[in-house]
Amino acid sequence: MQIRNTGHNGIHLPASHIVLDGAGSDPQAHIFISHAHSDHVPGKRSVPVYASPATAALMRARGHRGPVRELAFGQTLALPSADVTMYPAGHILGSAMFFIETDEGSLLYTGDCRRPPSPASEGFALPDRSVDQLIIEATFGLPLYKWEPHEVLFSQIRTFAAKSLDAEAVPILLCYSLGKAQEVMMALAASDPPVTVQIHPAGVPLTRIYEEFGMSMGHWEPFDPENLAGKVLLIPSSALNNPDIRMIPNRRLAYVSGWASIDAYGSRLMADTLIPLSDHLDFFSLMDLCREIAPGHIWLTHSPNPDVALHYLQKEGFSCGSLEKEQYREV
Ligand SMILES: [Zn+2]
Numbered sequence: 055m056q057i058r059n060t061g062h063n064g065i066h067l068p069a070s071h072i073v074l075d076g077a078g079s080d081p082q083a084h085i086f087i088s089h090a091h092s093d094h095v096p097g098k099r100s101v102p103v104y105a106s107p108a109t110a111a112l113m114r115a116r117g118h119r120g121p122v123r124e125l126a127f128g129q130t131l132a133l134p135s136a137d138v139t140m141y142p143a144g145h146i147l148g149s150a151m152f153f154i155e156t157d158e159g160s161l162l163y164t165g166d167c168r169r170p171p172s173p174a175s176e177g178f179a180l181p182d183r184s185v186d187q188l189i190i191e192a193t194f195g196l197p198l199y200k201w202e203p204h205e206v207l208f209s210q211i212r213t214f215a216a217k218s219l220d221a222e223a224v225p226i227l228l229c230y231s232l233g234k235a236q237e238v239m240m241a242l243a244a245s246d247p248p249v250t251v252q253i254h255p256a257g258v259p260l261t262r263i264y265e266e267f268g269m270s271m272g273h274w275e276p277f278d279p280e281n282l283a284g285k286v287l288l289i290p291s292s293a294l295n296n297p298d299i300r301m302i303p304n305r306r307l308a309y310v311s312g313w314a315s316i317d318a319y320g321s322r323l324m325a326d327t328l329i330p331l332s333d334h335l336d337f338f339s340l341m342d343l344c345r346e347i348a349p350g351h352i353w354l355t356h357s358p359n360p361d362v363a364l365h366y367l368q369k370e371g372f373s374c375g376s377l378e379k380e381q382y383r384e385v
């Protein structure tokens with residue numbers, strides 16, 4: 055099976071005319087999008103793609119104009135050259151893995167994934183058939199990344215908010231507007247006494263889509279600096295320097311990210327609290343998933359340092375490599 059790395063996370067299976075998370079130059083390609091994060095959607099906003107219903111809605115909210123053919127989880131799409139079945143990936147709302155069966159064997163592409171799944175997602179499920187090639191993300195593929203359970207981190211989020219409000223400070227949680235913000239909102243929705251959350255304008259249409267898909271986001275409103283007292287604010291760290299945010303007196307910052315498990319990232323943002331809540335696999339769940347799937351070959355993607363995870367996989371007898379290191383592979 056030929057697997058071509060098209061750059062920007064895009065993967066091309068030339069024999070099947072399938073592109074995963076990209077656009078590419080194959081005019082016959084069927085393009086499948088794993089989820090709506092900007093590093094996974096085609097730069098060209100007019101191309102026709104396949105995606106889950108929630109990913110379709112989130113992509114449209116973020117400016118995709120081309121037709122999106124919606125697939126249901128577990129449903130198999132029969133193309134002339136392959137059968138494609140979508141499984142929930144547990145990363146953000148709508149996130150999907152694609153299982154592709156061809157005459158040359160089967161391939162599972164995880165996109166970004168999380169197990170145990172994010173509570174703000176459709177869950178996580180694997181195909182019940184054998185996987186010849188596994189393309190799996192290894193964003194946090196180093197043994198220093200080991201996540202605490204969601205409930206532990208969610209309670210850290212509630213404690214940070216409650217203690218800041220008790221001290222009459224403004225709790226600000228730094229988190230991405232798509233995915234992480236909604237996980238934090240779910241955590242805060244269980245606060246006792248209840249809290250009101252203000253969110254960055256970029257997150258407003260996205261949060262409405264989470265609600266349309268049945269996720270309970272608690273009591274929230276768009277950011278309004280005049281009306282912030284006694285409330286909790288969620289913004290992406292890129293908004294920290296906006297004048298409206300800089301002027302907030304007596305603020306307390308929490309950085310909510312897998313990267314918050316490294317002190318240096320938090321201190322660069324001058325965060326008071328670090329909460330390492332990630333929507334990706336940690337190193338240990340990556341290894342467990344590889345053992346459980348037991349594929350013929352493993353390709354790592356999204357890895358800042360693939361050699362470490364490859365070393366551990368090889369030690370366990372897996373045939374494996376990094377897709378990013380090779381422009382073109384045939385196995
Ligand atoms: Zn993602």
Ligand SMILES: [Zn+2]
Pocket residue numbers: 091093094166356
């Ligand atoms: Zn990604």
